[in-house]
Amino acid sequence: MSVLVNKDSKVIVQGFTGSEGSFHAEQMIEYGTNVVGGVTPGKGGMKHLDKPVFNSVQEAVEKTGANVTIIFVPPAFAADAIMEAADAGIKVIIAITEGIPVADMMKTKSYIKERDVTLIGPNCPGVITPGEAKVGIMPGFVFKSGKVGIVSKSGTLTYEAADQVVKAGLGISTAIGIGGDPIIGTSTKEAVELFVNDPDTDAIVMIGEIGGTYEPDAARWLKEMGNPKPVVGFIAGQTAPAGRRMGHAGAIIGGAEDTAEAKMKIMKECGLTVVDSPAEIGATIAKVLGS
Amino acid sequence: MNIHEYQAKSVLKKYGVRIQEGYVADTPTKASEAAKKLNEETGTSWYVVKAQIHAGGRGKGKINETGSNGVVLAKSLAEVPEKAEKILGGTLVTKQTGDAGKVVHKILVAQDVYYPGESEPKEFYVGILLDRAKGCNVIMASTEGGMDIEEVAEKTPEKIVKEWVDPQLGLLSFQARKVAFKLGLEGTAFKEMVKFITSLYRAYVETDSSMFEINPALKTSDNKILAVDAKVNLDDNALYRHPDLAELRDLSEEDPLEVEAGESGLNYVKLDGNVGCMVNGAGLAMATMDIIKLSGGDPANFLDVGGSANAKTVEAGFRIILKDPNVKAILINVFGGIVRCDRVAQGVVEAYKNIGDIKVPIIVRLQGTNAEEGKKIIDESGLKVVGAVLLKDAAERVKEALS
Numbered sequence: 001m002s003v004l005v006n007k008d009s010k011v012i013v014q015g016f017t018g019s020e021g022s023f024h025a026e027q028m029i030e031y032g033t034n035v036v037g038g039v040t041p042g043k044g045g046m047k048h049l050d051k052p053v054f055n056s057v058q059e060a061v062e063k064t065g066a067n068v069t070i071i072f073v074p075p076a077f078a079a080d081a082i083m084e085a086a087d088a089g090i091k092v093i094i095a096i097t098e099g100i101p102v103a104d105m106m107k108t109k110s111y112i113k114e115r116d117v118t119l120i121g122p123n124c125p126g127v128i129t130p131g132e133a134k135v136g137i138m139p140g141f142v143f144k145s146g147k148v149g150i151v152s153k154s155g156t157l158t159y160e161a162a163d164q165v166v167k168a169g170l171g172i173s174t175a176i177g178i179g180g181d182p183i184i185g186t187s188t189k190e191a192v193e194l195f196v197n198d199p200d201t202d203a204i205v206m207i208g209e210i211g212g213t214y215e216p217d218a219a220r221w222l223k224e225m226g227n228p229k230p231v232v233g234f235i236a237g238q239t240a241p242a243g244r245r246m247g248h249a250g251a252i253i254g255g256a257e258d259t260a261e262a263k264m265k266i267m268k269e270c271g272l273t274v275v276d277s278p279a280e281i282g283a284t285i286a287k288v289l290g291s
Numbered sequence: 292m293n294i295h296e297y298q299a300k301s302v303l304k305k306y307g308v309r310i311q312e313g314y315v316a317d318t319p320t321k322a323s324e325a326a327k328k329l330n331e332e333t334g335t336s337w338y339v340v341k342a343q344i345h346a347g348g349r350g351k352g353k354i355n356e357t358g359s360n361g362v363v364l365a366k367s368l369a370e371v372p373e374k375a376e377k378i379l380g381g382t383l384v385t386k387q388t389g390d391a392g393k394v395v396h397k398i399l400v401a402q403d404v405y406y407p408g409e410s411e412p413k414e415f416y417v418g419i420l421l422d423r424a425k426g427c428n429v430i431m432a433s434t435e436g437g438m439d440i441e442e443v444a445e446k447t448p449e450k451i452v453k454e455w456v457d458p459q460l461g462l463l464s465f466q467a468r469k470v471a472f473k474l475g476l477e478g479t480a481f482k483e484m485v486k487f488i489t490s491l492y493r494a495y496v497e498t499d500s501s502m503f504e505i506n507p508a509l510k511t512s513d514n515k516i517l518a519v520d521a522k523v524n525l526d527d528n529a530l531y532r533h534p535d536l537a538e539l540r541d542l543s544e545e546d547p548l549e550v551e552a553g554e555s556g557l558n559y560v561k562l563d564g565n566v567g568c569m570v571n572g573a574g575l576a577m578a579t580m581d582i583i584k585l586s587g588g589d590p591a592n593f594l595d596v597g598g599s600a601n602a603k604t605v606e607a608g609f610r611i612i613l614k615d616p617n618v619k620a621i622l623i624n625v626f627g628g629i630v631r632c633d634r635v636a637q638g639v640v641e642a643y644k645n646i647g648d649i650k651v652p653i654i655v656r657l658q659g660t661n662a663e664e665g666k667k668i669i670d671e672s673g674l675k676v677v678g679a680v681l682l683k684d685a686a687e688r689v690k691e692a693l694s
Contacts, residue, residue, distance in 0.1 A: 101529035106458040139628030154574020156626040236577035247573025278578040279683035
């Protein structure tokens, strides 16, 4: 078991024939992900990487039964691509694209709220269930199968955490990169909830960063639930100055509540195990699991 | 992207938002001409001279060289160039600029809007921003105009009116009325505030802004509502839709090293510490800054080289970090996924040789694809570079370099 994606996921790639889409689709296929086709409007009927190309997501769903999509469409058209996928009945939408205007995401989020769909991202590395499906841009070899769920706002920091978990002798059930934008489809709390409900996840690594209130929200929810599974948390940006954007569009300290210090304090108070150093994630998760 | 007050006001005016009128000037003579023009057009006989920098607290801030405040009142035409002289070219230090302050290149000469009349002038706060948790815009208003809104929110949260806007429907008329009523307005001032909020929201949406702060929004003695100050923050990701707004960028307001980094495709933020760092990925870059702090140093910068850490980007990164005289050591932290560590290591060696003599110790931590091969290249390069694979080893090496 796992969350969001597994070996039965039928994945399509939106922005399939573009350079990013092609490169990562090939990597995903090589990993063993069940990629059933792709969408590039105007190129329907073609074959690309030995898979069919469709003009619309609806056509791709009708012909292949796809239920998961990964989006590499450029920022100006990405919001439209997400809504097209939601309209076509795709259940899990993973948007990699960085740089989508906030106003577009606001409308998109409101649009998908009324539909039965989970959006991960945008501006994220994607989702991987080791040994089953990689629907993202992460280096697959770093992730070994196991019982630790990872939720993170960042790309390379997720790989770092996964690497430490694996080197500590453990493995990963699923790793979800939720993205670093101010408006994203799935919050930290929603991702943590997926892991809490997953029988094959024993512990959770929760990686956040400055800006917004997602991590404290998740921590408070965990406390309310009686802390059903051990959670190790880290917040990046303890040394970031207020008011400056740290790479990610959403990584900016706007008020007293969204500093790393404030978030870590709330997480500790809610009963999470918080590490000050990102180098301690692996050892700490091993410790809380008693291995 | 931030823009100046005078630019923000001219953008707002285009959307029908009433503003305190004014003209921008970069010399005392032009300030004088601006005041004359204002006098003819608005009848004002007092003038407000306002330093234009990208930072708040200008009114209370002081010009280092002359002791003048950043915003001053001139009570006659003759006073305008005198006051302008004391601000232009000076370094303005406010609570937001830090001790270094910012050089004032331009001033806004504006009409006096606090003239006496049938009722007392009253200041309000009106802001529009993104509510990240709710995923929509929120209009925030308060009767406590002219004050720091964070302080109002903390001490008297009941004095803040909030109205959330449905992204699909936009601002509804009753919402604008609700805000205006809650601010205690009536009659002409009420109608003016409804119009003010409605046009302001339209401007916000149509310019793809990420923050508006009108503080104060003034009710004049003859019951008009107008923007006396305007802080506008535009969504960088949407600037491609607004080439006219993109042109408002003032590079002189930004750190020159940050501008240079941007031209090389690097995401760099200058900080005050002594250990420079270069990392692939924003989250890992922030985490690396934290590691530096935990190792007894202070990060000198944030620097995300992005997905492709090659010789060219590494060299550009090196050159920028090395221009900061405070830097005593540099930590490169790359998690190689798609990009292989041996390639990155070769890039580092190449960049090092291109630059020549680097005086500060460099720690290169490479993890991921071909990490060991990468470390070998670094260790055998004969350069003053230390390799590491584990993050905690890198932290130790930083500690050693600083001791």
